[in-house]
Amino acid sequence: MRRLFLCGAILLGLWQMLVLAAGLPPYLLPGPGRVAEALILHHQLLGAAALRTLTEILAGFALGAGAILAIAMTAFPALGRNLRPVLLVTQVIPIFALAPILTLWLGYGMAPKIVVAALICFFPVASAFSDGLERSSSACLELARTLEAKEWRILLHIRIPMALPMLGSGLKLAAVYAPVGAVIGEWVGGSEGLGAVMIHANGRMKIDLTFAALAMVSLIALTFHMIIGQLVHRAFRHFGPI
Numbered sequence: 001m002r003r004l005f006l007c008g009a010i011l012l013g014l015w016q017m018l019v020l021a022a023g024l025p026p027y028l029l030p031g032p033g034r035v036a037e038a039l040i041l042h043h044q045l046l047g048a049a050a051l052r053t054l055t056e057i058l059a060g061f062a063l064g065a066g067a068i069l070a071i072a073m074t075a076f077p078a079l080g081r082n083l084r085p086v087l088l089v090t091q092v093i094p095i096f097a098l099a100p101i102l103t104l105w106l107g108y109g110m111a112p113k114i115v116v117a118a119l120i121c122f123f124p125v126a127s128a129f130s131d132g133l134e135r136s137s138s139a140c141l142e143l144a145r146t147l148e149a150k151e152w153r154i155l156l157h158i159r160i161p162m163a164l165p166m167l168g169s170g171l172k173l174a175a176v177y178a179p180v181g182a183v184i185g186e187w188v189g190g191s192e193g194l195g196a197v198m199i200h201a202n203g204r205m206k207i208d209l210t211f212a213a214l215a216m217v218s219l220i221a222l223t224f225h226m227i228i229g230q231l232v233h234r235a236f237r238h239f240g241p242i
């Protein structure tokens with residue numbers, strides 16, 4: 001935490017020095033002071049927008065946590081072989097290309113933003129957990145099969161506990177990606193949320209408000225990642241390093 005604050009202070013100092021040294025006008029690069037003023041002046045707008053974006057992030061993260069699919073892919077190898085290429089294709093297609101289509105299909109409300117956030121979260125969780133399930137200790141698996149344990153018991157008592165650290169890593173990555181997906185959805189088609197505030201402010205050359213909204217997004221993303229990291233650590237700390 002201290003390192004994070006120290007890095008933030010250093011970046012703010014460098015930012016202010018750049019503005020002063022280059023003599024950049026506020027409509028190109030406002031200083032930290034102007035951004036702070038925008039945060040205070042537009043706190044009601046930014047607060048309401050942040051609440052909207054946070055709701056989309058939480059819903060997209062919950063929907064995109066692909067742990068159940070990863071378990072199904074391991075329990076049914078044929079399903080896993082067929083779904084892995086599909087999961088890969090969903091990541092090859094740029095999310096910017098999908099967002100307008102989802103907006104066209106689902107409208108300009110919250111739904112397409114949640115779906116975009118879920119899609120961008122889904123692959124790291126499903127892929128990491130699936131890899132963890134497949135990389136269980138061969139010695140433990142052989143011992144369980146020697147004792148004639150059924151496959152569902154092996155999955156429940158060996159594969160899943162051993163794969164929980166990988167699931168935790170996937171969830172922490174998804175916690176970083178979820179805000180990105182929500183903001184992208186708001187950029188493409190939305191009148192609410194921090195992404196929409198950024199687009200509208202940029203169009204009116206209110207760059208200080210754009211940076212203020214960006215600061216809010218960064219704060220939400222960092223806080224969400226830290227919370228998920230702490231929850232993962234507490235929940236899975238007995239199963240290995242995360």
